[in-house]
Amino acid sequence: MRTIDLSPLYRSFIGSDHLASMIDAAARNEKQNTYPPYNIELLEEDKYRITMAVAGFAKDNVVIEVVENTLIISGSKEQAPDESRKFLHKGISERNFERKFQLGDNVKVLSADLENGLLHVDLERVVPEAKKPRRIEIGSQLFENK
Structure with a gap:
């Protein structure tokens, strides 16, 4: 995924730093949580x-x-772990x-x-x-x- 530089938002939105911060936080959170x-x-x-x-x-x-x-x-x-099942590959x-x-x-x-x-x-x-x-x-x- 591409990284987006949001610093221009901070310069152009006078008094709206909160909006830019929310967008920045959402972009960081999206990278961490993909499931x-x-x-x-x-x-x-x-x-x-x-x-x-x-x-x-x-x-x-x-x-x-x-x-x-x-x-x-x-x-x-x-x-609950199921000891009777043995996986060769567990991708799910x-x-x-x-x-x-x-x-x-x-x-x-x-x-x-x-x-x-x-x-x-x-x-x-x-x-x-x-x-x-x-x-x-x-x-x-x-x-x-x-």
Whole structure:
């Protein structure tokens, strides 16, 4: 993965050092935490899907929560060593995990499904009418003077 130099952000965002720090911290955290792998897909203009590879985990082992604007997906399994099994190669990880995704304002989780070792979480950004752009015709009067 390429390293991104974020120092120009610190120079150009006056009073927004917090934003640049969050981006920098997210980039560092992404390098450390790579399990389980996931994709983020744009399905339509305001619809998204997170697909996460959770091989070996059943529905009962995976918990999906939304706390404020953070989507938290965690998986845990009983880690009892099985002495009867002898692996020549063990490439399928069975460790517990927790992934956090920062959701934008007005992003809602629609559904979640676990099929063939892939967890699909569908999201939609719902913009309220008050925040949608409006076209104002020239010569129109928006407010009545009383």
